[in-house]
Amino acid sequence: MFSSLMTKKMMRAGFLLLVSSFLFSAPAEAAPIEKVNVSLDAVGGDLPPAVEKRVVSSISSIGSRVLVGKEESLFSLNSDAYNKVLADIINRVVIGYMVSDLSVNYGRDTAIHVTLQPVGKIIRSVDTVIDYGGLTPEAARYVAEDTADVPRLMENLLIGLPVDSVGWAESVSQSAGRDLLSQILPEFQANFEVESGENTKVKIYLIPQGKIVRSSRLTFEKTTVPRLLMLRAAEETETALSRLQGLPVSFVTRHSGEIASNMNEILKKDSFIEKYGIATDTTLVSAENMELRVNALTDHWVIRTEVWLDAGRDGDRNTSVEGMLGHYIGKRSTVFGEARLYPGPMDWDVFGGFSHQFGSFMNLGYKYNFVENSNHFITQIPLGDKFALRYDRDFKERENEFGFSYKIHNYITLEYVYNDEDGKWLRLIANL
Incomplete structure (x- = not known):
């Protein structure tokens, strides 16, 4: 509506200037005006850049409408009269x-x-005042860090302007303000509510744009201590992460390093992690289903505890509890002891062994079963974040066992197992 009113005003003013041009004679041959350049200053100080830009644009539009294409001599010979008309239009x-x-x-x-x-x-x-809508206080805090300078920038934009000019072209406080916010916070749409006066009040409503974070989870990638011992730390961190739901995915991507670092600080403050000097690092994967990937590693020891439940396997070893204690030799090699308890009927396997990690591609090793007096060659190959292949060769029994596993979440893994002797079955592994 305003732009239509503005156009009408400019058309009337242009018509006035055009009609007045016929009151003066012009030489037969003269050069036409091809371009209009506008410069501007203000009494009492400079205009804010955003305001100056829009005033210059309006005056340039007026000049182009009424001057371009006309003979310049028509205006230069009667400059005083035309200048007065231009001033009146402006x-x-x-x-x-x-x-x-x-x-x-x-x-x-x-x-x-x-x-x-x-x-x-x-x-x-x-x-x-900035209204963060339905964001939680934790999520709003990240947005507030980006908008900390907005009140000062709005002061720079508006202080010193005439009160009546605030609504002019809906640009000084709104269009210019939106341009300002789009540079600072491109992931949100900003709507402005302005109460103009000598003490002007501006309220900015932020609306998330694009894809929104709708869920979040914490995933352990590598751990060298039982995960149950870090359960409290994981729950506290996962709760803090869930409070960021509702943020635009693109905003989380832009702040992923900061958010991951803050989540890592929550982990590090846990009493168990702090007491035993467990080194944690975090990586944030921003998406509608946001994921925080955590590594929790010790310098010297590897401790693992698992419970196995087999379905579809004959025999009396379908339930077992396994514990492993290892010690690093260098950065990639480990010596370990492993005990496996079969509760019904009570039976044991006890192993000692050595393994070496070849980058992130493969883990190769050897272990000896002291109960069965058997030698085993073992290998494990990860396939991405959730899948893995396992192979175990029993040289005494000349048996091969293959496993293909899928990590359902931090504490549960499902494995499909094939053994030359016992056939195939499904194994549910509780990663304690």
Whole structure:
């Protein structure tokens, strides 16, 4: 509606200037005006850049409509009269200011210089409030860090302007403000509510745009201590992570390093992790289903505990509890002892062994079963984050066992097992 009103005003003003041009004679041969350049200053100080840009744009539009294509001599020979008409047009269009001086250098490239003087009340203070909508306080805190300078920038934009100019072209406080917020916070749409006056109040409503984080989870990638011992730390961190739901995915991506670091600080403050010097690091995968990947490693020891439940396997070893204690030799090699208890009927396997990690591609090793007096060659190959292949060769019994596993979540893994002697079955592994 306003742009339509503005267009009508400019058309009337252009018509006035065009009609007045017929009151003066022009030489038969003269160069037409091809371009209009506008420069601007203000009495009492500079205009804010965003405001100056829009005022210059409006005056340039006026000049282009009424001057471009006309013979420059028509205007230069009667410059005083035309300058007065131009000043009157500008006074009608640029609300809140009046032209205190105007000079025009007519030619193919016509240059217009305008000095504006504010009229009426002046904005002396700006109170800016940002509404973060339905975001949790934790999520809003990250957004608030990005918008910390917005109140100061709004003051720079508005203080010193005439009160009447705030609504001019809906640009000073709203369009210019949106441009400002789109640079600072591109993941949100900003809507403005402005109560103009000498003490202007600005309220900014932020609306998330694009894909939104709808769920979150914490996943242990590598651990060298039982996960149950870190359960409290994991739950606290996962709760903190869940409070970031509702943020735009693109915003989380831009802040992923900071968020991951903050989550890691929560883990590090846990009494168990702190007491035993467990080194944690975190990586945030931003998506609608956000994931925090955690490594929790010790410098020297590897401790693992698992419970196995087999389904579809004959025999009396379908339930077992396994514990492993290992010690690093160098960065990639481990010596370990392993005990496996079969509760019904009570039976044991006890192993000692050695393994070596070849990058992230493969783990190869050897272990000896002290109960069965058997030698085993073992290998494990990870396939991404959730899948893995396992192979165990029993040289005494000349048996091969293959396993293909899928990690359902931090504490449960499902494995499909094939053994030369016992056939195939499913194994549910509780990663304690």
